[in-house]
Amino acid sequence: MVTELFDLRPVLAPLVSALCALGIVLLGHHERWRIALSLAAAVVKFALVWSMLPATLSGTVFVFNAGEILPGLPFAFRVDALGMFFALVSSTLWVLTTIYAIAYMRGSHALRRFFGFFALCISTTVAIAFAENLLTLFIFYELLTLCTYPLVIHSGTLKARRAGRRYLAYTLSGGAALLAGMALLYHLTGSLSLSQPGLVDPATPPKTLLILFVLLIGGFAVKAAVMPLHAWLPSAMVAPTPVSALLHAVAVVKAGSFGLLRVIYNVFGVNLLASLGYTAVLAVIAALTIIVASLMALRQDVIKLRLAWSTISQLSYIVLAACLLTPLAALAAVIHIANQAFAKITLFFVAGAIEKRTGKTRVSELDGLGQIMPWTMGACTIACLSFMGVPLLAGFITKWYLSAGALAAGMPIYVAVMMLSALLNATYWLPIIYRAYFKPCPDPSLSREEPEILLLGPILACAAYVVLLGIGAQAPAMPFALAESAVNFAFGLELSRP
Amino acid sequence: MSAAVHLLPLSVVLPITAGVLAPALFHRRHNACSWWAITAAALTLATTLTLVSEALDGGLVRYPVGGWPAPYGIELVFDGLGILMGSAAGLLTLLILIASRAFVQTEATPQRHSLFHGLVLINLGGMNGFLAASDLFNLFVFMEVFSISAYALVALARGPVAALAALKYLIVGAVSSMLVLLAIALLHAQTGSLNMSDIGDRLAAAQAPAAAGLALGCLVVGFLVKAAVFPLHFWLPDAHASAPSPVSALLSGLVVKMGIVGLIRTRMLFAEADIFSLVALDLLLVWLGVAAIVIGAVLAMIQRELKLMLAYSTVTNMGYIALGLGLATPAAVGGALAHMGFHALIKTGLFLSAGALVLSTGLSRIDDLRGLAQRMPVSSAALTLALLAVAGLPPTAGFVGKWQIALGALEAGQPWLIAVVMSGALLTLAWAIRIINSLYFLPPARGQVLTADEAPLSIRAPILMLGLVAMVGGLAGAMVLEWIEPLSFRILEAGHGH
Numbered sequence: 001m002v003t004e005l006f007d008l009r010p011v012l013a014p015l016v017s018a019l020c021a022l023g024i025v026l027l028g029h030h031e032r033w034r035i036a037l038s039l040a041a042a043v044v045k046f047a048l049v050w051s052m053l054p055a056t057l058s059g060t061v062f063v064f065n066a067g068e069i070l071p072g073l074p075f076a077f078r079v080d081a082l083g084m085f086f087a088l089v090s091s092t093l094w095v096l097t098t099i100y101a102i103a104y105m106r107g108s109h110a111l112r113r114f115f116g117f118f119a120l121c122i123s124t125t126v127a128i129a130f131a132e133n134l135l136t137l138f139i140f141y142e143l144l145t146l147c148t149y150p151l152v153i154h155s156g157t158l159k160a161r162r163a164g165r166r167y168l169a170y171t172l173s174g175g176a177a178l179l180a181g182m183a184l185l186y187h188l189t190g191s192l193s194l195s196q197p198g199l200v201d202p203a204t205p206p207k208t209l210l211i212l213f214v215l216l217i218g219g220f221a222v223k224a225a226v227m228p229l230h231a232w233l234p235s236a237m238v239a240p241t242p243v244s245a246l247l248h249a250v251a252v253v254k255a256g257s258f259g260l261l262r263v264i265y266n267v268f269g270v271n272l273l274a275s276l277g278y279t280a281v282l283a284v285i286a287a288l289t290i291i292v293a294s295l296m297a298l299r300q301d302v303i304k305l306r307l308a309w310s311t312i313s314q315l316s317y318i319v320l321a322a323c324l325l326t327p328l329a330a331l332a333a334v335i336h337i338a339n340q341a342f343a344k345i346t347l348f349f350v351a352g353a354i355e356k357r358t359g360k361t362r363v364s365e366l367d368g369l370g371q372i373m374p375w376t377m378g379a380c381t382i383a384c385l386s387f388m389g390v391p392l393l394a395g396f397i398t399k400w401y402l403s404a405g406a407l408a409a410g411m412p413i414y415v416a417v418m419m420l421s422a423l424l425n426a427t428y429w430l431p432i433i434y435r436a437y438f439k440p441c442p443d444p445s446l447s448r449e450e451p452e453i454l455l456l457g458p459i460l461a462c463a464a465y466v467v468l469l470g471i472g473a474q475a476p477a478m479p480f481a482l483a484e485s486a487v488n489f490a491f492g493l494e495l496s497r498p
Numbered sequence: 499m500s501a502a503v504h505l506l507p508l509s510v511v512l513p514i515t516a517g518v519l520a521p522a523l524f525h526r527r528h529n530a531c532s533w534w535a536i537t538a539a540a541l542t543l544a545t546t547l548t549l550v551s552e553a554l555d556g557g558l559v560r561y562p563v564g565g566w567p568a569p570y571g572i573e574l575v576f577d578g579l580g581i582l583m584g585s586a587a588g589l590l591t592l593l594i595l596i597a598s599r600a601f602v603q604t605e606a607t608p609q610r611h612s613l614f615h616g617l618v619l620i621n622l623g624g625m626n627g628f629l630a631a632s633d634l635f636n637l638f639v640f641m642e643v644f645s646i647s648a649y650a651l652v653a654l655a656r657g658p659v660a661a662l663a664a665l666k667y668l669i670v671g672a673v674s675s676m677l678v679l680l681a682i683a684l685l686h687a688q689t690g691s692l693n694m695s696d697i698g699d700r701l702a703a704a705q706a707p708a709a710a711g712l713a714l715g716c717l718v719v720g721f722l723v724k725a726a727v728f729p730l731h732f733w734l735p736d737a738h739a740s741a742p743s744p745v746s747a748l749l750s751g752l753v754v755k756m757g758i759v760g761l762i763r764t765r766m767l768f769a770e771a772d773i774f775s776l777v778a779l780d781l782l783l784v785w786l787g788v789a790a791i792v793i794g795a796v797l798a799m800i801q802r803e804l805k806l807m808l809a810y811s812t813v814t815n816m817g818y819i820a821l822g823l824g825l826a827t828p829a830a831v832g833g834a835l836a837h838m839g840f841h842a843l844i845k846t847g848l849f850l851s852a853g854a855l856v857l858s859t860g861l862s863r864i865d866d867l868r869g870l871a872q873r874m875p876v877s878s879a880a881l882t883l884a885l886l887a888v889a890g891l892p893p894t895a896g897f898v899g900k901w902q903i904a905l906g907a908l909e910a911g912q913p914w915l916i917a918v919v920m921s922g923a924l925l926t927l928a929w930a931i932r933i934i935n936s937l938y939f940l941p942p943a944r945g946q947v948l949t950a951d952e953a954p955l956s957i958r959a960p961i962l963m964l965g966l967v968a969m970v971g972g973l974a975g976a977m978v979l980e981w982i983e984p985l986s987f988r989i990l991e992a993g994h995g996h
Binding site: 070071073138142146153168172177180211 | 893905
């Protein structure tokens with residue numbers, strides 16, 4: 001049974017990084033302070049989030065309510081299973097990315113700004129995860145947009161500024177749609193709470209419901225990069241690699257996906273959506289995004305761009321899985337938040353490490369790197385295989401449950417989509433592995449040397465996690481159990497293994 | 499009659515007396531004059547705040563002048579508008595006077611320092627009187643007090659533009675005052691009374707719809723000019739942009755809001771008279787509001803001068819207020835009233851912080867201010883926070899009004915207006931981000947920027963305070979809406995109570 005318990009941790013977890021950002025603004029000219037603050041905040045937040053895990057798994061929901069912002073709309077946090085899952089993934093990856101960023105960004109300009117906003121971003125991400133209602137979520141969703149902007153245009157070049165402008169144009173317009181949807185939702189229900197499996201009254205006229213659905217889903221779909229709202233993501237790759245890694249593989253894009261899940265499971269509810277049928281259309285759009293983005297990824301030679309298009313494709317797995325409205329598919333939707341994040345961040349880290357070590361940024365330049373950076377490329381191989389859906393790796397779990405969920409929903413066509421996507425993934429990841437291991441290195445001056453330990457450590461940790469998520473998914477302390485309890489809540493099921 | 503009631507006339511008499519004495523006592527003694535004005539404003543604020551607490555406890559505070567009861571005698575009334583705008587006027591005038599210590603030395607000739615302080619105090623007294631007036635004659639007198647002091651304040655700036663702008667402002671203002679006076683004469687001729695609620699009662703019996711209609715038209719046009727509601731805003735940009743920055747803050751933050759106060763009083767008077775439907779007036783306000791929001795934001799976007807952008811943004815925001823009043827639903831009117839107070843705060847912060855940048859560099863075009871955040875971090879941060887607030891991102895102070903007005907559009911069955919509310923916010927963000935980009939992310943283009951010094955503490959403290967309050971003011975939305983609920987109730991219920 002769900003018991004609600006007042007606790008400070010739901011608000012402390014985001015606050016830690018916000019305080020860290022403040023500290024960096026005040027003390028950040030000294031490198032030592034910057035590093036100490038960033039690391040300390042990352043570890044403290046990690047500990048705070050993980051300390052809530054056992055209670056969350058046993059059905060306790062921590063809540064924090066700071067009073068009403070607007071009539072009927074409190075500023076409140078509530079740690080349910082879905083939010084906990086997202087927070088767990090982001091706070092774990094923040095620790096690794098912080099370590100990586102400290103090494104990667106050494107010697108760059110405006111580091112105070114960089115690390116300050118970096119901390120703010122993660123602060124807002126955890127707040128999004130724990131938000132009790134859409135207004136609280138939206139506040140941090142918009143803050144996340146603004147905090148990412150200085151990171152996207154960090155280099156200050158014309159290209160970066162253009163990318164930043166495009167990023168803001170897309171995400172802020174999405175935010176406006178979202179806000180309109182929220183106003184409509186509040187007008188209809190008098191609440192924006194996310195604490196129930198379905199807020200909307202099923203008796204509402206279908207035309208109104210359709211508008212509500214389009215506004216809310218459309219608003220979140222921008223950050224989730226569902227086509228045709230995806231164009232900001234590839235151009236935002238001008239950002240430094242740690243930003244692309246944490247924000248454009250985890251925090252920002254997953255905030256969009258997480259919002260979509262909230263709309264589907266907590267605002268509309270699976271039962272209402274099943275009778276309305278809007279999700280069938282969204283599923284088609286998501287399937288198209290999966291295929292088309294994969295085809296685009298195939299054409300990219302720049303590694304980061306290939307990763308960006310792959311992200312677009314992978315994010316739509318979550319959307320597609322959520323739209324199938326079966327418990328098994330929902331499980332795929334939730335765990336893919338973690339599965340994609342760990343694998344994609346491994347690849348971003350690898351791309352950054354290769355660039356730091358050798359200056360190479362293109363797939364066609366990777367010949368022979370397997371001999372030069374064996375550990376790095378080993379991690380890269382694991383992540384690539386995971387995306388292809390090789391069993392015993394994280395990506396397989398998603399594909400398995402998504403396919404099972406599609407069959408349960410009576411839509412085998414999406415199993416075919418999964419197969420096709422796996423095939424396409426193979427066609428754009430395998431060349432990297434092939435070049436790295438089976439082609440000789442054209443540059444004899446490159447000696448065998450791994451990147452420094454602060455870069456390599458996070459890479460290996462992430463790759464290890466990809467394996468762990470693949471083989472140990474059902475182990476009790478893993479986030480998988482959280483995903484299960486999130487799905488059970490959304491579908492009104494009792495705790496039972498699917 | 500409790501003792502606190504006597505504070506009501508004091509809140510009018512004190513600043514006006516202090517203002518009249520200032521030039522006589524402190525000619526050419528800038529420092530002493532500044533402290534005199536600050537003390538007077540602080541005492542006025544204390545007076546107003548005592549009245550606010552009185553009014554929040556026990557409803558309206560009434561003061562029959564000379565002990566003669568209304569409608570035979572003159573009565574001053576401190577109601578919701580006093581709570582909202584009286585406290586805003588007291589607080590913001592105080593902050594403006596503190597910041598003016600540095601501004602006035604550069605922006606006005608030494609002979610005019612004492613004049614400046616005197617006029618600001620007289621302006622404050624005029625506004626307080628206008629808010630408390632319950633009869634048309636005093637309404638007119640106090641309107642002239644704050645209007646004429648405002649014309650003179652604009653003319654205090656150096657340079658030919660200011661003189662011309664002040665002349666334009668004077669002519670337009672005089673015409674609008676004449677219209678109001680004409681309406682008062684018409685109403686007095688029909689009813690033999692000047693007390694507003696008394697006129698409301700008697701007008702129905704007077705059986706002269708033509709004269710009443712003419713009076714309504716004159717009052718509406720007159721106050722729309724004072725409120726700078728599109729298309730009667732044409733005098734505003736020059737006057738507000740060319741005035742000394744503290745005066746711009748005063749005019750854009752507070753003085754234009756008095757036009758809205760006049761409109762509200764007019765609407766209540768005619769709703770009580772109940773001789774004709776006010777639907778046409780509401781419709782007019784809605785459409786003018788829509789036009790003002792969009793056109794004001796577009797015009798702000800194409801400006802190159804920082805202060806002109808801010809001046810056009812006032813046009814947009816007066817549009818929001820007009821739209822909210824015109825929608826005439828509880829949420830929308832509450833939102834419009836809340837936005838009056840919040841926008842006063844934001845716009846004061848904007849003009850003072852923008853003024854700080856202009857003061858230190860002597861540059862006013864945003865392209866010339868590039869890279870200034872390096873040299874003036876506090877002023878730039880304050881401006882940035884206020885810019886985010888004026889765009890209405892949550893949880894800023896600007897969000898409350900927009901949210902409530904969007905809800906009001908739904909209540910009124912006009913959901914398309916949400917699109918207008920949102921597009922106004924997005925357009926505002928577009929130019930706000932241009933300013934932020936220029937300050938933070940572009941390399942300096944002018945030598946003055948490289949040598950600029952941060953503003954003195956007397957400017958930094960008020961603008962940082964205003965910036966922070968603007969940024970998180972929305973969190974107090976529920977509280978402010980609760981304070982003004984009786985007022986919005988009275989605005990909507992006037993005429994229905996009989």
